[in-house]
Amino acid sequence: MVTLMGLLHFHLAGHQAIPLVGNATGMIGDPSGRSTERVALGRDTLAKNVAAIEKQLKRFFERGTQYAARRVVGLETEKLAKIEVARNADWYRDMNILGFLGTVGRYTRVGAMVARDSVKSRLASAQGISFTEFSYQLLQAYDFWYLYHHRNCRVQIGGSDQWGNITAGTELIHKMPRDDTDTGVVSGQATSHEAFGLTIPLLATASGEKFGKSAGNAIWLDERKTSPFDVYQFFVKTSDADVAKFLKMFTLLPLERIAQVMEEHGRAPEKFAAQKLLAEEVTELIHGEAGVLQAKCATQVLFGGRDQKIEQFSASEIADAFANDRRMVDLPRADAVGKQIAELAVLAGACSSKSQATRLARGGGLYWNNTAVPDGKWVPGSDQFIGEGTIGVLRTGKTSYFIIRLK
Structure with a gap:
C-alpha cells in the first residue's frame, strides 16, 4: 500500500x-x-x-x-x-x-x-x-x-x-x-x-517490526480478507511513536492538520485523537465513506454498551458492518428466543458445552451486549436484542466475539 x-x-x-x-x-x-x-x-x-x-x-x-x-x-x-x-x-x-x-x-x-x-x-x-x-x-x-x-x-x-x-x-x-x-x-x-x-522504504514500526504476510500483520485491500472494521482497528491501535509518520504516509491530510491533531494528542494521549483520525482516514481511503460508517458501527456494537447507544443501529446496518465476517452467526429465531445464555453460547459455537458456558458465566467471563451475565441460566429478553430485536453480541473472555443474528 x-x-x-x-x-x-x-x-x-x-x-x-x-x-x-x-x-x-x-x-x-x-x-x-x-x-x-x-x-x-x-x-x-x-x-x-x-x-x-x-x-x-x-x-x-x-x-x-x-x-x-x-x-x-x-x-x-x-x-x-x-x-x-x-x-x-x-x-x-x-x-x-x-x-x-x-x-x-x-x-x-x-x-x-x-x-x-x-x-x-x-x-x-x-x-x-x-x-x-x-x-x-x-x-x-x-x-x-x-x-x-x-x-x-x-x-x-x-x-x-x-x-x-x-x-x-x-x-x-x-x-x-x-x-x-x-x-x-x-x-x-x-x-x-x-x-x-x-x-x-519498506514500512516498519518505530520498534523495527515489519509489515506483511510473513510478519502476520498484512492489511489487504480486499474487504473479504480485511474488513473495514479490521482496517479501522489495526490503525486505531497504532503506537504514539508511529502515528504521526503514518498520518503523513497513508493520508492526504495537510501537514497543518496533522500537526494540529498531534498537538491535541500530546495534551490528552488517552483520548487517542491522532489514532482515531488515522483509522478514519485510511478506512475511507481504502473502503470509502460507507466503509467508515461500517467500521464505526462494528466498533460500537462490539465494544460499546447501552450507554453508547448501540441499539441505534438497524439490523441492515449491523449486517453490512459484519458482511463476510466470521463473527456473524445466523440462528433460527425459533431455536434461539427464550433460550438460556449457556445454550446460546453452544449454538453460536462460542462454547463446546453448556457446562463450559456456565463456568465462564460464574467466573465473570460471559457477556451479552458487553455486559457480564450472572450465570448460565440467564435468558436475554426481547428488549435485550439490538438491531430491531434481531441481533445479540455474545462475548467470551476479553476478545472472542460472536454476533448472533436471528433469522
Whole structure:
C-alpha cells in the first residue's frame, strides 16, 4: 500500500499512472527480500489472483480519487488521466526464449546481475538461487523497457527491495534500441533516453517490526480478507511513536492538520485523537465513506454498551458492518428466543458445552451486549436484542466475539 500511495500522488498530480500486474512473472516469483524460493503457482490460481488484484487496483484508485476530492482543495478529478492497469503477459505471450535471449540477454551483463543484493544474499545461502529466479530481474527490466517505449512510461516506482530490478530496467532502456530506426541508441552506451526509478522504504514500526504476510500483520485491500472494521482497528491501535509518520504516509491530510491533531494528542494521549483520525482516514481511503460508517458501527456494537447507544443501529446496518465476517452467526429465531445464555453460547459455537458456558458465566467471563451475565441460566429478553430485536453480541473472555443474528 505504501507504493500505491506513491503512485496515487503521481496520479493526483496529473500524471498517467500505470499499475502493472505480473500475470507472466507471477509464474516465477521475485527473489528480492526472500531467503527461499517462492512456491510456483498453478495457472488457475494465478489467473484468479491476477483478476482479483486488477479489481482491487482499480477500486483503490477510484476510491483514492474520491477520497482526494474531499481533501485536496481545487482538485479537478474530471481532468485526471484514466488509470490503465497493464498485464505483462500481453508482451510476453508471443515471445519465445530465443527471441528473449537474442534481445534482452544480449544487452545484459551477468556480472551486474550477480552483484545485485537480492542475488548475492541467495547465492551465499545454503539453498542458493535457481536460474528461474535469477532471471526475474531481466523480466522486470524488460517490463520497464516495454512500457517506456509503448506507453511512454518514464518512472518506475517500487519498494526499496526493488532497487536492483528497477535499475536493471533503466540500464536496458539506455542500451537496447526499440528497433533499427531508433537512432538515439548506440549499442552498449548511454543514450539521451531518460528513465527514472523511485524506491520507497519498506514500512516498519518505530520498534523495527515489519509489515506483511510473513510478519502476520498484512492489511489487504480486499474487504473479504480485511474488513473495514479490521482496517479501522489495526490503525486505531497504532503506537504514539508511529502515528504521526503514518498520518503523513497513508493520508492526504495537510501537514497543518496533522500537526494540529498531534498537538491535541500530546495534551490528552488517552483520548487517542491522532489514532482515531488515522483509522478514519485510511478506512475511507481504502473502503470509502460507507466503509467508515461500517467500521464505526462494528466498533460500537462490539465494544460499546447501552450507554453508547448501540441499539441505534438497524439490523441492515449491523449486517453490512459484519458482511463476510466470521463473527456473524445466523440462528433460527425459533431455536434461539427464550433460550438460556449457556445454550446460546453452544449454538453460536462460542462454547463446546453448556457446562463450559456456565463456568465462564460464574467466573465473570460471559457477556451479552458487553455486559457480564450472572450465570448460565440467564435468558436475554426481547428488549435485550439490538438491531430491531434481531441481533445479540455474545462475548467470551476479553476478545472472542460472536454476533448472533436471528433469522
